[in-house]
Amino acid sequence: MLNDIQEVLYDAEQIQQKVKELGEQLSRDFNDRNPLVICILKGAFIFMADLVKNMDIPLELDFMAISSYGASTKSSGVVKIIKDLDTPVEGRDVLIVEDIIDSGLTLSYLIDVLERRNAKSVTVATLFDKPAGRTVDLEADYTGFTLPDAFVVGYGLDYAERYRNLPLIGILKPEVYSK
Numbered sequence: 001m002l003n004d005i006q007e008v009l010y011d012a013e014q015i016q017q018k019v020k021e022l023g024e025q026l027s028r029d030f031n032d033r034n035p036l037v038i039c040i041l042k043g044a045f046i047f048m049a050d051l052v053k054n055m056d057i058p059l060e061l062d063f064m065a066i067s068s069y070g071a072s073t074k075s076s077g078v079v080k081i082i083k084d085l086d087t088p089v090e091g092r093d094v095l096i097v098e099d100i101i102d103s104g105l106t107l108s109y110l111i112d113v114l115e116r117r118n119a120k121s122v123t124v125a126t127l128f129d130k131p132a133g134r135t136v137d138l139e140a141d142y143t144g145f146t147l148p149d150a151f152v153v154g155y156g157l158d159y160a161e162r163y164r165n166l167p168l169i170g171i172l173k174p175e176v177y178s179k
């Protein structure tokens with residue numbers, strides 16, 4: 001799998017350190033608010049698991065599966081809910097956990113859905129941000145790393161469902177998706 005990586009951007013140790021810092025910061029900011037922490041599947045599953053282990057406060061978890069990329073390196077532009085939440089969000093402090101913000105389409109759709117369901121507050125934590133990809137104006141409240149304009153995989157992020165299990169984040173060799 002590593003053969004398909006052109007450049008490692010952040011290794012496992014650097015990611016773990018950053019996730020720990022984010023978890024500690026979020027614990028301070030959400031102390032006594034019993035947040036509903038929402039993992040955006042599939043990509044955010046590893047970040048979510050590592051993040052909440054670093055949050056030493058009462059919280060609840062839920063999962064939502066959303067997809068717009070499929071087996072492509074560009075957003076289809078159509079954001080679909082594959083699996084919805086089990087928990088009502090009305091009146092809750094919601095913390096969205098995302099792996100990456102690229103075009104911003106997934107998140108703008110999701111924030112709109114949660115606000116229409118009357119969440120008390122909606123906060124976004126993303127591990128990776130690719131500002132060059134943005135087509136809608138949107139920033140996360142908490143960001144781990146800012147990435148260059150390249151298609152990346154690893155630490156939950158896939159290309160055609162592969163590479164999610166790499167413990168690092170790296171740029172995928174273009175020949176993998178152009179052939």
Ligand SMILES: O=P(O)(O)OC[C@H]1O[C@H](OP(=O)(O)OP(=O)(O)O)[C@H](O)[C@@H]1O
Nearest residue numbers: 041042043067068069102103104105106
């Ligand atoms: O800002 P955007 O351009 O919308 O891109 C970000 C979203 O795209 C990816 O999900 P994807 O649709 O690939 O589903 P997956 O998490 O199941 O891989 C990623 O995990 C984010 O959720």
Ligand code: HPA
Nearest residue numbers: 102150151152153157158
């Ligand atoms: O660079 C990316 N890699 C994997 N999935 C993604 N979803 C949005 N951008 C990306």
Ligand SMILES: [Mg+2]
Nearest residue numbers: 043069070158
């Ligand atoms: Mg994907």
